[in-house]
Amino acid sequence: MDTNNMHPVMKWVEYRLPVFSFLDHSLGTQYPTPKNLNYWWNFGSLAGLVLVIMIASGIVLAMHYTAHVDYAFDSVERIMRDVNYGWLIRYIHMNGGSMFFIVVYIHMFRGLYFGSYQAPRELLWMIGVFILLAMMATAFMGYVLPWGQMSFWGATVITNLFSAIPLVGDSIVTLLWGGFSVDNPTLNRFFSLHYLMPFVIVGLVVVHIWALHVHGSNNPTGIDVKSEQDTIGFHPYFTTKDLFGMGLFMMFFMFFVFYAPNFFGEPDNYIPANPLVTPAHIVPEWYFLPYYAILRAFTGDFLVYQVISLGGLLMDAKLAGVLAMFASILLLLFMPWLDGAKVRSCSFRPIMAMAFWIFVLDCLVLGYIGGKPAEGNFITIGQWATFYYFAHLLVIVPLVSRLERPRQLPDSINASVLKAAE
Amino acid sequence: MKMNMMKTSAAALAFVATVMVSGTSFAAGDTPRAPAQNWSFNKLFGSFEPAAAQRGFQVYKEVCSGCHSMSLLSYRHLSQLGFSEDEVKAIAASVEVTAGPNDEGEMFERPGIPADRFKAPFANVQAAAAANNGKAPPDLSLMTKARVGGADYVYGLLVGYEEAPSGVEVPEGGNYNKYFPGHVIAMGPPLSDESVEYTDGTKPTLSQHAKDVTTFMAWAAEPEMEARKRMGVKVLLFLLVLTGMLYAVKRKVWENLH
Ligand code: HEM
Numbered sequence: 001m002d003t004n005n006m007h008p009v010m011k012w013v014e015y016r017l018p019v020f021s022f023l024d025h026s027l028g029t030q031y032p033t034p035k036n037l038n039y040w041w042n043f044g045s046l047a048g049l050v051l052v053i054m055i056a057s058g059i060v061l062a063m064h065y066t067a068h069v070d071y072a073f074d075s076v077e078r079i080m081r082d083v084n085y086g087w088l089i090r091y092i093h094m095n096g097g098s099m100f101f102i103v104v105y106i107h108m109f110r111g112l113y114f115g116s117y118q119a120p121r122e123l124l125w126m127i128g129v130f131i132l133l134a135m136m137a138t139a140f141m142g143y144v145l146p147w148g149q150m151s152f153w154g155a156t157v158i159t160n161l162f163s164a165i166p167l168v169g170d171s172i173v174t175l176l177w178g179g180f181s182v183d184n185p186t187l188n189r190f191f192s193l194h195y196l197m198p199f200v201i202v203g204l205v206v207v208h209i210w211a212l213h214v215h216g217s218n219n220p221t222g223i224d225v226k227s228e229q230d231t232i233g234f235h236p237y238f239t240t241k242d243l244f245g246m247g248l249f250m251m252f253f254m255f256f257v258f259y260a261p262n263f264f265g266e267p268d269n270y271i272p273a274n275p276l277v278t279p280a281h282i283v284p285e286w287y288f289l290p291y292y293a294i295l296r297a298f299t300g301d302f303l304v305y306q307v308i309s310l311g312g313l314l315m316d317a318k319l320a321g322v323l324a325m326f327a328s329i330l331l332l333l334f335m336p337w338l339d340g341a342k343v344r345s346c347s348f349r350p351i352m353a354m355a356f357w358i359f360v361l362d363c364l365v366l367g368y369i370g371g372k373p374a375e376g377n378f379i380t381i382g383q384w385a386t387f388y389y390f391a392h393l394l395v396i397v398p399l400v401s402r403l404e405r406p407r408q409l410p411d412s413i414n415a416s417v418l419k420a421a422e
Numbered sequence: 423m424k425m426n427m428m429k430t431s432a433a434a435l436a437f438v439a440t441v442m443v444s445g446t447s448f449a450a451g452d453t454p455r456a457p458a459q460n461w462s463f464n465k466l467f468g469s470f471e472p473a474a475a476q477r478g479f480q481v482y483k484e485v486c487s488g489c490h491s492m493s494l495l496s497y498r499h500l501s502q503l504g505f506s507e508d509e510v511k512a513i514a515a516s517v518e519v520t521a522g523p524n525d526e527g528e529m530f531e532r533p534g535i536p537a538d539r540f541k542a543p544f545a546n547v548q549a550a551a552a553a554n555n556g557k558a559p560p561d562l563s564l565m566t567k568a569r570v571g572g573a574d575y576v577y578g579l580l581v582g583y584e585e586a587p588s589g590v591e592v593p594e595g596g597n598y599n600k601y602f603p604g605h606v607i608a609m610g611p612p613l614s615d616e617s618v619e620y621t622d623g624t625k626p627t628l629s630q631h632a633k634d635v636t637t638f639m640a641w642a643a644e645p646e647m648e649a650r651k652r653m654g655v656k657v658l659l660f661l662l663v664l665t666g667m668l669y670a671v672k673r674k675v676w677e678n679l680h
Contacts, residue, residue, distance in 0.1 A: 035679070074494070077494050077563075077564070080646065081494065081499075081645060081646070087646040087650060088650070088653070091650075232679065236675045237675060237676060237679070240668070240671050240672040240675045240676075241672050241676075243668050243671075243672075244665065244668040244669050244671075244672045246668075247661060247664055247665030247668045247669075248665055250661050250665075251658060251661045251662065251665060254654070254657050254658060254661060255654075255658065257654075258650055258651065258653065258654025258657060258658070259466060259651065259654055261650075262567065267567060267568050267569055267570050267572075268568070270564040270567045270568035270643075271560075271564075271568045280603070
């Protein structure tokens with residue numbers, strides 16, 4: 001960075017701590033970025049924005065919140081009614097959770113479509129999967145804090161899953177609860193961890209971006225950057241593009257905050273927790289529904305269960321469901337190796353592109369089923385969708401990626417841009 | 423190819439929207455959904471009709487408050503509905519609340535003040551249940567937010583009492599209601615024509631009472647709603663202008679490329 005033109009104060013700082021050249025190399029003119037990135041590449045910066053908003057609003061909420069089973073529900077309503085703009089802070093945080101998952105799911109599907117997980121970005125992708133897991137833990141514990149009926153019963157159902165683990169399961173559950181049922185100690189430790197986890201996520205995001213900056217962004221063609229002609233400086237091109245994306249996104253986000261603040265929520269969570277009354281349907285937040293569907297697909301007669309448990313010998317259906325649920329996410333860690341293609345982007349792999357969209361649809365079906373009661377056709381559909389989810393990752397991706405002959409790739413990113421402009 | 427992807431993703435988005443919308447309407451068994459009413463406060467920029475909410479408070483006070491608490495509300499909140507300061511004081515003073523302890527360590531009774539929470543009819547849940555065939559009447563502060571169907575459901579419930587269809591057995595102490603999940607509710611029909619005498623000349627019909635008290639409950643559940651919607655307009659307009667300007671900047675910057 002040219003320090004001669006700097007303001008003397010900046011120069012003084014730069015000489016002692018080179019923050020300005022650091023910024024210029026991370027987000028500035030000196031960070032070369034493929035010039036053909038489309039708007040799907042906005043979702044990483046949007047995730048960062050939501051993370052900041054969540055932490056800021058969460059810290060203010062924590063100033064007014066009381067983590068005690070007798071006061072938690074009322075303290076949240078106090079925030080809604082008596083704290084100045086408390087309703088605004090709470091609705092931002094509440095809807096921000098949903099926004100975070102919308103943005104990150106799109107971000108991940110973007111990575112899947114354009115093969116961003118392939119070499120040399122395997123670790124970048126894997127850190128992303130860990131971010132998703134950390135987000136899920138954070139969101140789950142956050143949902144327990146208002147101590148409504150769904151908070152309580154969701155916590156009960158989900159923590160109980162761990163009891164399926166052989167030998168140590170019950171001890172783990174007791175440890176999570178801090179006792180023998182979901183109660184005040186549970187609420188207290190969840191509050192403590194809910195405050196901690198976002199900072200773990202910040203740490204993971206720093207490493208995520210560190211890894212990103214080693215080889216830079218992938219791009220819609222999936223081919224490597226070959227010359228300077230292929231790239232433009234992050235600033236001013238992507239700073240302006242990201243800011244525009246943030247404006248659009250904030251409009252979407254704020255619409256829900258101001259005009260449909262309970263759209264993503266469950267009415268039952270406005271009923272104070274009552275351990276003696278079980279709600280008719282216990283459903284998790286929408287972003288957990290696909291995993292919930294996978295969990296519940298494992299009944300004794302589900303063929304996949306019969307096969308993996310050797311006809312029920314190895315484990316019971318509950319344990320199989322829990323394992324499948326975790327596997328559905330952990331398998332993503334292996335995407336870089338499940339996909340054996342030499343070409344990254346699905347734009348040049350039409351069969352894989354089709355498989356990708358069917359997979360997206362399958363995830364939506366799982367989400368739909370997760371929100372329905374486990375009865376009749378819903379069970380059958382959920383089981384087929386679960387079967388397909390794993391079939392996609394374990395069979396379709398490995399086979400199609402190795403057998404499909406990709407289309408002709410452009411010579412360079414620059415060439416593809418010039419051709420598109422014609 | 424790019425177009426193709428856009429089309430597919432648009433289709434996917436539409437699908438998500440459909441799933442989300444239908445996903446929020448969990449039907450409870452065979453209980454029908456209460457028909458949608460034309461609430462002024464459910465409109466995008468709508469507000470609570472103050473006269474209706476005031477009448478609704480009267481219905482609550484004279485009928486429902488005998489069984490239901492609204493413990494998240496204080497009398498002072500009523501000024502939001504257009505009650506004057508003196509009216510709020512008078513309403514608060516019409517109840518006796520237990521306060522204390524005083525310097526001698528004794529609890530004592532005094533007239534309510536605006537800062538007091540709405541006085542609950544029963545000392546605790548057990549007492550409430552004991553007086554109502556074993557079913558405690560729930561707190562109504564958040565009722566319209568705490569039920570699928572919201573205000574439509576509450577209104578439907580209040581007007582939905584009818585003869586049980588033949589063959590349906592209603593147990594002792596139960597009542598048949600069209601919209602209550604499972605149909606058998608412990609609350610007897612709380613309202614009928616002329617349950618409450620209105621002072622503003624409004625006709626005191628069952629449906630009028632039910633509409634008014636539901637409006638009051640909707641306000642009680644979301645007292646911030648009007649302020650929220652007003653601020654929302656400003657925030658969204660601000661963001662619209664800002665985003666427009668950011669788009670212009672982005673266009674300008676990218677124009678010089680290639
Ligand atoms: C807290 C959540 C997250 C934040 C703040 C975040 C942030 C970012 C940012 C700023 C970028 C660069 C811009 C972009 O390419 O869109 C990026 C890239 C990337 N992220 Fe994330 N991310 C998050 C979660 C995830 C998750 C859950 C995954 C997937 C498992 C993931 C996978 C990736 C990949 C593969 C890239 C490189 C993509 C490419 O250049 O093609 N990220 N992330």
